[in-house]
Amino acid sequence: MVDTRFIDELASAAPVPGGGGASAYAGALAAALASMVGNLTVGKKTYAEVEGEVKSHLEELEGLRARLVELIDEDARAFEPLAAAYRMPKGTPEELAAKQSAIQQALVGATEVPLEIMRTAAHVVDHADYLAHFGSRMARSDAGVSAAFARAAVDGASLNVFINAASMDDADKACLVREEALSLAKTTRGRCDELFDFVVKEVS
Structure with missing residues (x-):
């Protein structure tokens, strides 16, 4: 059975997890899909x-996947x-000054975490990209899905950067x-679109 706790929490009225955590989750899924292509290639x-x-x-992807999972929780902690x-x-x-100071301090972490995502x-x-070109052809479509999720992760996290940066006094x-x-966002979007188009041509 699929564990839907994260999705259920995301759908709730709770402030976290939110778009940043969802973006990190999408990135972790992108890494997992790329790993699947690699694991279906090894030994053949x-x-x-x-x-x-x-x-x-595969070794690099394992580290990236673990980091993105960590960033799901880090994003929630940064928002608190x-x-x-x-x-x-x-x-x-005095209260207003203290509030403004606290907001400005908190905005740094709330911006840095989505940037790291x-x-x-x-x-x-x-x-x-490498695995789409040189990995198992039978799993090539999954490399394309990985690209789609990676693009979503980067685009999604960028919105958290923009909204928090807009409130910075610095x-x-x-x-x-x-x-x-x-x-x-621009660079990754272009690379993901190029990779996705490559996969479409190869599997069609």
Whole structure:
């Protein structure tokens, strides 16, 4: 039976998990699908020449998958202080100043975690691309699905970066994180679309 606890929590009115955690989850699924292609390649005589390289990709994917699973919880933990800061009182100038300071401090973590999700999911594409070209042809469609999930992970996490950066008082910091997010999203989107199109042509 499929464990739906994460999905059920995501569907609830609880503030976490949210889009960031869902993006990390999508990235973990992308890594798992790429790993499946690799595991269906290893041990097959047809692919003996690339077995060593495939095993190397599998090792890297295992680490990426584990990191993305960690980032699901890290995203929730990063949001908690931000949510708490928004609930702080603001009835006096002192309370308002304390609230604003807490919000600005919390925004740093709430922005950095989705950026890390983007960076990590983008690396998954390196391995999915190799396995789509050199891995088991019978599992090539799964490499395409991996690309689709990796794109969703990066695009989804970018929205969390943008919304949190928009509330930052530090304009230079906000600009830096927005620029990195935009660059990661654009590059990854292009690579994933190219890989997806390759798979479509190969399996059609």
